[in-house]
Amino acid sequence: xxxxxxxxxxxxxxxxxxxxxxxxxxxxxxxxxxxxxxxxxxxxxxxxxxxxxxxxxxxxxxxxxxxxxxxxxxxxxxxxxxxxxxxxxxxxxxxxxxxxxxxxxxxxxxxxxxxxxxxxxxxxxxxxxxxxxxxxxxxxxxxxxxxxxxxxxxxxxxxxxxxxxxxxxxxxxxxxxxxxxxxxxxxxxx
Numbered sequence: 001x002x003x004x005x006x007x008x009x010x011x012x013x014x015x016x017x018x019x020x021x022x023x024x025x026x027x028x029x030x031x032x033x034x035x036x037x038x039x040x041x042x043x044x045x046x047x048x049x050x051x052x053x054x055x056x057x058x059x060x061x062x063x064x065x066x067x068x069x070x071x072x073x074x075x076x077x078x079x080x081x082x083x084x085x086x087x088x089x090x091x092x093x094x095x096x097x098x099x100x101x102x103x104x105x106x107x108x109x110x111x112x113x114x115x116x117x118x119x120x121x122x123x124x125x126x127x128x129x130x131x132x133x134x135x136x137x138x139x140x141x142x143x144x145x146x147x148x149x150x151x152x153x154x155x156x157x158x159x160x161x162x163x164x165x166x167x168x169x170x171x172x173x174x175x176x177x178x179x180x181x182x183x184x185x186x187x188x189x190x
């Protein structure tokens with residue numbers, strides 16, 4: 001729905017501010033002011049997705065959040081994408097954390113270390129307790145699509161577990177490079 005400019009902070013614009021608030025750490029978000037900003041961002045994303053998604057398509061769809069970088073049960077586990085999906089004002093919505101991360105990793109937006117699809121596949125698994133009933137169609141939901149590796153890893157697992165079921169991606173924002181991050185060759189027409 002939006003463009004997030006990487007390498008810039010929350011002051012850069014509305015989308016950077018929104019994503020910055022979404023990505024606030026759950027332990028930092030325990031402070032009332034920061035938590036309020038995180039909740040406001042979750043609610044805004046849910047409202048915006050509600051307007052962007054076709055209601056007829058949404059009925060019967062299963063929304064699958066991309067797993068956060070930290071494993072369930074750890075203090076840093078952040079289910080913001082699940083919260084966004086569950087807050088979409090429509091009824092009922094099938095939201096399932098079908099793909100979970102077994103081990104914690106560094107958050108790519110903090111460390112700059114982007115895991116490969118293979119590394120993610122090694123860390124991800126299907127939560128078999130949530131697989132029934134089988135989805136009719138799946139939307140993988142994430143906040144920012146950067147290179148698409150998280151999406152591809154989740155798509156690979158879901159397509160293998162539910163062959164023949166259509167799988168799409170839904171993202172709050174896509175990454176846009178700031179002017180100084182772009183290649184000097186980007187403007188050259190081959």
